[in-house]
Amino acid sequence: MSLTENAIPLLEYDTDPGAVIPPSYEHPSLRLPKKAVFAFLGEAVDRYARAHGAVVVDEVVTISKRHPVYVLTVEGQEVCLVEAPLGAPAAAIILDAMLAHGVQEVISSGSCGVLVEMEENVFLVPTRALRDEGTSYHYLPPSRFVDISAPARRAVEETLRVHGLPYTEAVAWTTDGFYRETAEKVSRRKREGCTVVEMESAALAAVAQMRGAVWGTLLYTADTLADLDHYDDRGWGMGSVDRALALAVEAVLRI
Numbered sequence: 001m002s003l004t005e006n007a008i009p010l011l012e013y014d015t016d017p018g019a020v021i022p023p024s025y026e027h028p029s030l031r032l033p034k035k036a037v038f039a040f041l042g043e044a045v046d047r048y049a050r051a052h053g054a055v056v057v058d059e060v061v062t063i064s065k066r067h068p069v070y071v072l073t074v075e076g077q078e079v080c081l082v083e084a085p086l087g088a089p090a091a092a093i094i095l096d097a098m099l100a101h102g103v104q105e106v107i108s109s110g111s112c113g114v115l116v117e118m119e120e121n122v123f124l125v126p127t128r129a130l131r132d133e134g135t136s137y138h139y140l141p142p143s144r145f146v147d148i149s150a151p152a153r154r155a156v157e158e159t160l161r162v163h164g165l166p167y168t169e170a171v172a173w174t175t176d177g178f179y180r181e182t183a184e185k186v187s188r189r190k191r192e193g194c195t196v197v198e199m200e201s202a203a204l205a206a207v208a209q210m211r212g213a214v215w216g217t218l219l220y221t222a223d224t225l226a227d228l229d230h231y232d233d234r235g236w237g238m239g240s241v242d243r244a245l246a247l248a249v250e251a252v253l254r255i
Contacts, residue, residue, distance in 0.1 A: 002014050002015045002016040003015075003016075004141075010134055010137050011137065011142050013137065013138075013140070013141045013142060014138075017210065022100065023093075023096040023097045023099070023100040024097065024100035024101060026097075027058060027101070030057070030058055030101045031101060031102045032057070032069070032071070032080045032098060032101045032102045032103050033071060033077075033078035033079055033080045033102065033103070034078075034102065034103065034104045034105060035077060035078070035079050035080065035103070035104075035105045035106075035252045035253065035255070036079065036080035036081070036082065036098055036103040036105070036106045036107075036252065037079060037080070037081050037082075037106070037107055037108070037109070037245070037248045037249050037252055038082050038084045038091075038094070038095055038098065038106050038107075038108045038204075039081070039082075039083060039084055039108060039109045039110065039244075039245055039248055040083075040084045040085075040086070040091075040108065040109065040110025040111070040200065041083070041084075041109060041110060041241050041244060041245050042083065042241070044241045044242050044245050045070075045081060045082070045083040045245065046068070046083070047242075048081070048242075048245050048246070048249075049068070049070040049072065049081055052072050052074070053072060053073075054070035054071060054072035054081060055070065055071050055072070056068045056069065056070055057069050057070070057071050060082070060094050060097065062085065062090065065085070067082055067083050067085070067094065068082075068083075069081075069082055069098075070082065074249055074253060075253060077253060079249060079252060079253070080098065080103055081249070082094060082098065084108060084110070084200070086199065086200075087176070087199055087200065088133045088134070088135040088136070088174065088176060088199060088200050088202070088203035088204075089134070089135050089203075091200045091203065091204060092135045092139075092200075092203045092204065092206075092207050095204055095207050095208070095215075096207050096211070099207070099208070099211045099213050100211075103213070104213050104214065105152070105213065105214045105252060105255045106152075106204075106208065106213065106214065106215045106216075106252070107152060107155065107156065107215075107216055107217065107218065107248045107249075107251045107252040107255075108200075108201075108204060108215070108216070108217040108218070108248070109217060109218040109219070109220075109244040109245060109247070109248040110198065110200075110217070110219060110220075110244070111198070111219065111220055111221070111222035111236060111237040111240075112124065112170075112172065112196040112197060112198040112219040112220070112221060112222060113181075113196060113197045113198070113221075113222060113223045113224065113225055114195065114196055114197075114221050114222075114223075114224045114225065114226060115173070115186055115189060115190050115194060115195055115196060115197060115225055115226060116190065116195050116226055117224075117226045118168075118195070118221050118224070118226070119221065120221055120222065120224075120234045120235060120237055120239075121220055121221060121237055121239045121240045122166070122167075122168065122220065122221045123160055123165055123166070123167040123168075123218060123219070123220050123240070123244075123247075124167060124168050124169070124170040124195075124196060124218075124219040124220065124221065125153055125156050125157055125160070125167055125168075125169050125170065125216075125217075125218065125219075126148050126153075126169070126170050126171065126172040126196070126201055126216075126217055126219060127147070127148055127153060127169050127170070127171060128145045128146060128147045128148055128171055128172075128205075129145065129146055129148065129171070129172040129173070129174045129201040129202035129205055130144060130145055130171065130172065130173045130174060130189065130192065130194055130202065131143065131144065131145065131146055131174060131202040131206075132173060132174055132175045132176070132189075132202075133174050133175055133176045133199070133202055133203055134176060135202075135203035135206070135207075136174075136202045136203045136205070136206035136207075137206075139203075139206035139207050139209070139210040140206045140209060140210060145171075146202050146205045146206050146209070147205070148201070148205050148215070148216055148217070149205070149208065149214045149215055149216050151214055151216075151255055152214050152215060152216020152217075152251075152255060153169075153216050154254075155216065155251045155252065155254035155255045156216055156217075156218045156247075156248075156251045158251075158254055159247055159250045159251040159254060160218075160247065163247070165247075168195075170195045170196050170219070171192075171193045171194045171195060171196075172194065172196050172197070172198055172201045172202070172219070173189045173194040173196065173197040173198075174197075174198060174199060174200065174201050174202035174203065175197060175198075175199060176199065178199070181197060181225060183228045186225055186228060187228075196219060196221070197225065198219065201217055204217070214255055216251075218244060218247055218248055218251065220237045220240035220244055221237055222234065222235075222236045222237030223236060223237075
């Protein structure tokens with residue numbers, strides 16, 4: 001039996017890598033490049049694709065949106081480019097499908113909230129993520145943290161150094177509950193070493209580990225929860241969006 005039974009359903013991890021619905025079921029013949037950028041950067045993804053002559057090779061259709069799957073050539077290498085949706089479950093579905101169609105090395109990029117005093121629009125490289133969401137538990141056995149790929153981290157950090165951009169390594173708190181980041185939870189996560197909060201890293205790291213792929217992410221600071229009495233969304237880090245995408249594309253070439 002591959003399933004470990006537990007009184008808590010979320011902790012019933014199944015070691016069987018197969019499933020009733022395989023991630024390649026919609027387009028079984030589609031083949032994507034080895035390298036991909038899966039970016040939580042909204043319309044910047046489409047802008048970048050248009051500006052760099054990307055070709056739409058497929059699209060991911062969800063109940064709320066269509067996500068074009070772009071392929072472009074950068075420095076002689078083909079790169080897949082897809083906009084990532086908010087939240088671990090939706091993002092994991094698309095990443096899992098990308099991996100099923102040939103992607104093996106992925107860099108993501110997006111914003112995060114800070115739990116400690118930190119300026120807006122600072123670049124961060126997460127080293128691991130606290131699994132306070134549900135999706136990762138379907139891909140890896142229960143644990144408190146999941147590590148983020150060292151080769152992916154090195155590629156992101158080298159890219160930032162080449163451009164002379166300061167950065168900090170970070171531990172991310174991945175949560176499903178944007179409106180349940182309570183004062184006590186924030187304090188607890190800080191004691192555990194978390195300095196930022198976001199909604200997908202633990203899940204995407206888990207998907208990649210289970211599928212034998214490389215995944216890492218470049219984050220930039222947006223809102224702040226450092227003052228528990230005065231939440232500030234600041235400017236949501238919008239000044240970093242386009243640059244973060246260009247850096248992610250460059251980083252994936254370095255893996």
